[in-house]
Amino acid sequence: MAQAGTGASPAHAPADARHLPGRAGVRGNALALEASSLFQGLPAPVRDYVLANAVECTLDDGNVLFSKNDAGDFLALVLSGQVYKLLYGPDGQELIMGSVEQGGTVDATVLVDRQVRSFTAVARGPTRILKLLRRHFPVLLSEPLVVRRAHAALCLELRRAIDDLENMCLHRLESRLARCLLLRLREQGGARGTVAEVVLPPTQGILAAMVNASRSKLNAQLQCWHRSGIISCGRHVLRINDLEALRLKARLAPEALSSPAGGESAGVCGSGVPRSPPASRFPERGRALA
Numbered sequence: 001m002a003q004a005g006t007g008a009s010p011a012h013a014p015a016d017a018r019h020l021p022g023r024a025g026v027r028g029n030a031l032a033l034e035a036s037s038l039f040q041g042l043p044a045p046v047r048d049y050v051l052a053n054a055v056e057c058t059l060d061d062g063n064v065l066f067s068k069n070d071a072g073d074f075l076a077l078v079l080s081g082q083v084y085k086l087l088y089g090p091d092g093q094e095l096i097m098g099s100v101e102q103g104g105t106v107d108a109t110v111l112v113d114r115q116v117r118s119f120t121a122v123a124r125g126p127t128r129i130l131k132l133l134r135r136h137f138p139v140l141l142s143e144p145l146v147v148r149r150a151h152a153a154l155c156l157e158l159r160r161a162i163d164d165l166e167n168m169c170l171h172r173l174e175s176r177l178a179r180c181l182l183l184r185l186r187e188q189g190g191a192r193g194t195v196a197e198v199v200l201p202p203t204q205g206i207l208a209a210m211v212n213a214s215r216s217k218l219n220a221q222l223q224c225w226h227r228s229g230i231i232s233c234g235r236h237v238l239r240i241n242d243l244e245a246l247r248l249k250a251r252l253a254p255e256a257l258s259s260p261a262g263g264e265s266a267g268v269c270g271s272g273v274p275r276s277p278p279a280s281r282f283p284e285r286g287r288a289l290a
Contacts, residue, residue: 029056029130032079035103038149039077046143054132059123065106070117072110073134078102081127086120086209096209097164099124109157111137111150124202168212171251173221176211178250181238196240 033039033047042050056079059065065076065083076083078100085097085106097119100106106121106129132140140146167176185191185198201207208218222238225231230246232239240246 029054029079032077032103032130036077036105037103038105038108038146038153042143042145046140046146049136049139050132053136054130057129057131059127059129061123061125063123063127065121065123065129066117067120068117072107072114072117075108075110075132075137075140076106076121077130077132078104078106079128079130082124083127083129084122084124086122088120094209095212096206098160105153108150108153110134111141111146112154173211173213173217174249175251176213177218177221178246180207180211181240182246182250185240191240191243196243198238198240200236200238202236 029051030047033042033050039047039050054077059081068087080102082102083100083106085099087095087097089095100121107117107119141150167179171179181198184200185196188199190196201210204215204218208215211218213221222231222233226233230240230242230249232241
């Protein structure tokens, strides 16, 4: 794992959660709810209940929204800014599992699960959050559409966890990094033709934490691709000169990159459709048991 340099650590002070006046920004919050994948299209009474009972707070860069193993006692919607989903190693190493952008919900699984938080959520840059406490969940969950979307979010988290496990355990850094860059390209609108530009995270340490690598190994891999002409590196922007070569290194089929994600971004290498797997070394395991 890598030291991401996100400005947060397990011992970092939690967010001060400065609450804004109850009626300030109500119109803007209503628009944010309507743009959110979880709250979009809800009946007016449910939406109005959320607006009346949710509390807006602001986080500075590096503030902790919640920590791993905290009680899941509120749902958070990102009104502006960005929140990283982090795991920490025993020596303070950081692994970025994903990020939540404007309009996304941070850990929507709290709506269907009473277990403790499974990751630490840290603000990247000034961030505004709308928080709804658990005591208000029954009204929200009385709407079947919310329940279906919450279960869909839980299924998405499971798929991403399986993808991350596969990538970290079965793929080399070259493949993990290629997948990460192609995913960021998809989220930023995709390529035009055979050449594309990807906006990189603010620091190389953050990118290293996204692919579970040290900064030195990440830099060596980027330099190797640069020398071979696959990429060109600028300040916070990476130009992909050969998309097909990068797809081959990612071991992803082209259809894995066809639809942009919204609200929430994958972390370690991202997710996608793998190419046809090699022949199994255990052919007997593919047969049904008698």
